[in-house]
Amino acid sequence: MSDDSRPSPAEPPLEASTAAPAQASVQAPVAAAAEPLVNARPKARTAAVIPAAGRGVRLGPGAPKALRALNGTPMLIHALRALAASRAVSLVVVVAPPDGAGEVKSLLDAHALPERTDFLVVPGGESRQESVKLGLDALPADYDIVLVHDAARPLVPVDTVDAVIEAVRDGARAVVPALPLADTVKEVEPATTAGEPEPVVATPARARLRAVQTPQGFDRATLIHAHETVTDNVTDDASMVEQLGETVVVVPGHEEAFKVTRPLDLVLAEAVLARRRLNDGF
16 A cells, blocks of 8 residues: 555544634633623612501591501502512511501501512511611611611602612612702791791702602611611601711602691592502502
């Protein structure tokens, strides 16, 4: 046999050495390096606390304010559904009147609530601050963002809830939804007797004022620190964070997130629900 007809033993090994394995050795490190980037920043989990222990004396005699019926359904249930409408909220803690936790649990069991959201009822304290603190104490450790919402704001739109959560996720330690004021505001020297004339002390610049709503959103550690540090009686949780020297930021609120405090507010809330049913089938 001539040398020309004899197969070359070097050719097959040459083909094998230039095939897919050479490409695999280049691609494998790329895939391995990309994998940690996908899971580097998981989204923080969000829970909400609803203090619902208030008696609501300005609404007149009857059940606690959060349990008053609105279109046949307790305001508390409306508020729970409003928060649970946000896919970011996976737990809502309801802080019931000190002697009414069982009644509130039965109320939740009797109404349809979103299954993707967990609900927990704990007894509250004598003040709103104490009730919020008890709600915070009941939160599991794996929640980093906390919303505090008034049960008396049953119609807050989900877009407002989501805007507050996103602002906290973006780095704000405390966030409040708020609206510009339509009326001129006067600072007065309070009268010693109800109904007496009150002298005006100042007229604040309306452009710098906002009417604050809920839910208010917080970095959990910041809110816990505020409740452990601030002992003054304040009207909202954001004020406590302000006293720590932390910045509180405002996001746009919504006109339907108003607080049901007086009988006329109930009429307005009924009208909002009627409009939603007409426009959205809500």
